[in-house]
Amino acid sequence: MVQNEQAVALLPLQEKVGLGMTALDDFTPLVESHQQRIYRVLLGMVRDPDAAQTLTQECFLRAFQKRASFRGEASVGVWLLKIAVNLARDHRRSRLSEFWHRLTSSSEKVAELEQRLPDPRASQERVLLEREEVAGVWAAVEKLPTQQRAVFVLRFVEEMSLEEIAEATSLKLGTVKTHLFRAVHAIRQHCKGGKV
């Protein structure tokens, strides 16, 4: 019985749609397996844990509502990322969210992001240096245009291939490369400028 449930959960979404198995219970394993990745991407794009949390829920809600339109041309993961990227873009476009973002960007929530470092056993000097680097990159990423930020986050946070990024952002491969180059160049300029 349990094996059957797992087998159903692992079925591709398009097959579930074909079998009429896209009820809420069938969708839950999909949420479980992808929510952390979606949250990470949204966090990288909106730089606000609360907003990333809300947008993650919204992403799965939209996916659930549009599940019938999923044709299986890309993987479910890429399809979800596409929804997430669009949500993050709309979120940034919203003037209201921009206002709140500015108001809270200096809050503890954002500061907390910069404090999170991979190795707590690193030397004090190294920790401080890394914090400074992370803060610099965060600040630079925040200034990037939405498309560039999306491409940058998908490449450097999720380590996706350029082809996958092109699918998730609905951009051409050449455009992805250009965005990526400009994003890294801008971040390098920003970080160098901060040190001078």
Place this chain on the structure above:
Amino acid sequence: MNNHLSEDQITEWVLGTNEEVILRHIEICPVCSAEAEELRLSLSSFRHAIHATAERDQSFWRSQQLAFRERVSAREWYPLHWAWVVVMVVILITAIFLTRTPNAPRNYPSDDADNALLQAVQGDLGRGVPQALAPAVLIAEERNEILRNHVRATRTTSEKER
């Protein structure tokens, strides 16, 4: 002359270029190598910072799933909710319509009154002189009568004298 890599070339190296010139230069030039490595480490630290932030405990992800389920359930109730609202509005309008007091009946003139009015109009039309000139007609008739009597008296006197 500057023999180091350009900004663009260092960016290309970070993005994983296959250009032999750049790869070879990074290998032999400690300045460019340090610069490129610094950028690579900054990006790597950024990646680790986001991954570390997204490492939440199980209760967080469970609450996310619950919130998602609740929102789906709430959305599924929306059509029923609106149907319920429409039904309530229809009932309310019907109730208002049914309980509204009818307008007080107007006092329409009866058939008798109509007939009386018609007769009065016909009487007015059949009259030779408008009602407003009736006193003048009486005065004229009285004057004519006096004149006739006078003529008659004059004629009688003249016949006697003859």
